[in-house]
Amino acid sequence: MKKRSIKVILDEIAVIRYDALTMRILALQTDRDKLIKKFCHEHGGEQVVLMTYYHGLSFMFAIAREIILTVTLFAAGIAAWMFNLPMAWVTGILGGLWFVFVFFNVIKAYIDWYYDFILVTTDKVILVDQTSVFKQEVMPIHIENIGGVSTFTQFWNIFPFGGICVHLKEGRGGEDISKKYVPRAQEVASKISDTITRYQRHQYKGQDMRDAQTPPVQAPPPTNTPVPPAPVQ
Numbered sequence: 001m002k003k004r005s006i007k008v009i010l011d012e013i014a015v016i017r018y019d020a021l022t023m024r025i026l027a028l029q030t031d032r033d034k035l036i037k038k039f040c041h042e043h044g045g046e047q048v049v050l051m052t053y054y055h056g057l058s059f060m061f062a063i064a065r066e067i068i069l070t071v072t073l074f075a076a077g078i079a080a081w082m083f084n085l086p087m088a089w090v091t092g093i094l095g096g097l098w099f100v101f102v103f104f105n106v107i108k109a110y111i112d113w114y115y116d117f118i119l120v121t122t123d124k125v126i127l128v129d130q131t132s133v134f135k136q137e138v139m140p141i142h143i144e145n146i147g148g149v150s151t152f153t154q155f156w157n158i159f160p161f162g163g164i165c166v167h168l169k170e171g172r173g174g175e176d177i178s179k180k181y182v183p184r185a186q187e188v189a190s191k192i193s194d195t196i197t198r199y200q201r202h203q204y205k206g207q208d209m210r211d212a213q214t215p216p217v218q219a220p221p222p223t224n225t226p227v228p229p230a231p232v233q
Helices: 006-021 032-039 056-062 064-082 087-114 185-213
Strands: 048-053 117-121 124-130 136-142 146-153 161-168 176-183
Touching: 032 117, 032 124, 032 136, 048 176, 048 185, 056 064, 056 087, 056 176, 064 087, 087 124, 117 185, 146 185, 161 185, 176 185
Parallel strands: none
Antiparallel strands: 048 117, 117 124, 124 136, 146 161, 161 176
């Protein structure tokens, strides 16, 4: 039996680790490539135009309450130590409170931020919302159903992110879909607008080619059937 080199073994270990990290946990899909391949049909000519995530400050704003609660519990622990209270009991109680009221909310907010993204292809805009391990919402919007895209600022445009609003022609009651904390929101909206324009031009060009190939409908030749004279009364 031939001995395998160390490099081959390390490569196999790396593949195993990657497979372990990119797995599906209930409704949580950690492998984004699988989602992209599922909704982006490259064999039909569809291509990825843009893929963007949400800004990291959205995660920090989501856990602001948990940060304040953590600081409060830590301050309570210091106060208990200063008053010579039994630290074993204090640590257990404060740790349990932190685990119940902080830890799970932070994990939920992290999943909601880290696994959410916006995917723009030549045919559609796909919004992936991974709310938790138990819920995932994927919203593919076809380009022909988008009437337009607009942007709006957040926090006086101090940070490098903003919001985009997708105006629908039909579906979901023709309502608007807004997404906040989008990095370089104006560039994302510009890419979506360019994709819509290219799609419409392609559709019009294809329609013109079909019209040119369709022979014109000719009117039937006139009939020379003589009209009988009216009877003389």
